[in-house]
Amino acid sequence: ILNVEQSPQSLHVQEGDSTNFTCSFPSSNFYALHWYRWETAKSPEALFVMTLNGDEKKKGRISATLNTKEGYSYLYIKGSQPEDSATYLCAFWDAGNMLTFGGGTRLMVKP
């Protein structure tokens, strides 16, 4: 079982604040990193699939960066809105095709 950690575990921000959180994963044997958003009572939704060191991806106000050499990825949300409230999960794929999810960061955006 691989060690994939997300921090913080939970986060409360005010509407309009920008925020970011971290996914840490093993720096060896990297294949891909996925980010998902999981709103309560809904299906987890894929945000990004990242495969190359230095990758930066953006979807609206959400963006992500990837550093495979040091084993971390950041997810940024610019100008948080209440509808951004969700659990954000990262999932690490190694070159042996083993998948490990982090524990998630629960974001709550107050109006």
Place this chain on the structure above:
Amino acid sequence: EAGVAQSPRYKIIEKRQSVAFWCNPISGHATLYWYQQILGQGPKLLIQFQNNGVVDDSQLPKDRFSAERLKGVDSTLKIQPAKLEDSAVYLCASSLGAGGGGETQYFGPGTRLLVL
């Protein structure tokens, strides 16, 4: 395009009872995954099918859990007998190709199981 369907959405059973969950993946998706997500933890892969063959079931507790994907489409996951620690959300996901890190997975809404 219809998403991944799962049923039931909620289930409450007593320990030692049996339970089954059903998943219908996105049409044409070759790979299907079952995950167990215990409160406060990330989802854990239980089993991965490619068409109707098992690719990875290394984390499936085979003494009580079983899964099948007949005809390479729908899948069922069964727990028999259930234990208290099986209380979790069971997620089904599918992907278009052979699976693996480069593919986006599409998730269903999950089945929330409570074992009393």
